[in-house]
Amino acid sequence: MELALLLLESVLLVFTVILLLLSIKEGRSRDKLLSEVSKATKILTRHEYFLTLTDGLLDAKEEVVGSITGRLPKGEDEKRTQEVANHIKRLTASGVKVKYLMPKFHDRLYVGYLYFKAGAEIYYSGCPIVHDLRYTVIDDHTVLVGIPESTGEAEATRKGYRIPSDGLADIIKKHFDSCVLDTLSYEEYVKELLKHTGTTTKILAREVHVPENELKRITAL
DSSP, X not given: OXXXXXXXXXXXXXXXXXXXXXXXXXXXXXXXXHHHHHHHHHHHHHHHHHHHHHHHHHHOSSEEEEEOOOOOOOTHHHHHHHHHHHHHHHHHHTTOEEEEEEESOGXXXXXXXXXXXXXXXXXXXXXXXXXXXXXXXXXXXXXXXXXXXXXXXXXOEEEEEEEEOHHHHHHHHHHHHHHHTTEEEHHHHHHHHHHHHOOOHHHHHHHHTOOHHHHHHHHTO
16 A cells, blocks of 8 residues: 555656646746747837838928937848938938937947938037937927837837927927037047047948948048
C-alpha cells in the first residue's frame, strides 16, 4: 500500500513539473506575443505621424516652420524622412518658405543636411525647450504637434495631432522666432563643429553620415 502511494505521489510530482514547465513556456510565448503586438502598434502610430505630417505639408501655400528632434533615421524612418525631404523640395521649388529648428547636437546634422539640400532653412538651437518639443506650423493657422512615447529628446515621435487654430499657431510661431535668435544656421554649425572639435571633414562625415564633399563645400565658404 505504501509503495502504491509512493508511486502515485511520484507520478503526480512528474505531472506537476510538466505542467509547471508548460506554464512557463506559455508565459514566455505570451510575453513575446505582447511585445510583438506593442512593437507593431508603435510602428503603426509612427507611420500615422508621418502621414499626418506629409498631408499637412501638401496643404502649405506660404510658409512652414517647425521644431524637430532631427534624430538620425533608421530602418523604415529612412524612407519616411526622405519622403518629407521630397515634399520640402517641391514646396520650396514652388516658393513656399520652409524653416526648421533642431537641437544643437552633432548627430542631428544628417537630417539637417537632407532638409537643407531640399531647400529648407535649418537652424541649430541652444534653446532648452527645442530638445523635446516637436511641432510644425503651416501657413500661420494649422499646427501639427508631435507626441513622443515618453519624456525626453531621445524618444521618437509616436503620434501627431493636427490642430487648426490661428491662436495656437501664433503662440508657437512666437516660440520659434524667439529661439531663432539663439541659433546657428546649418552651415555655421558645421563650421563650429569642425573648429571646436579639431576633427577632419573625413572623420566628421563618417560620424554624422553627411557626404565629405558637402562638408568641404561648407569649409570653403
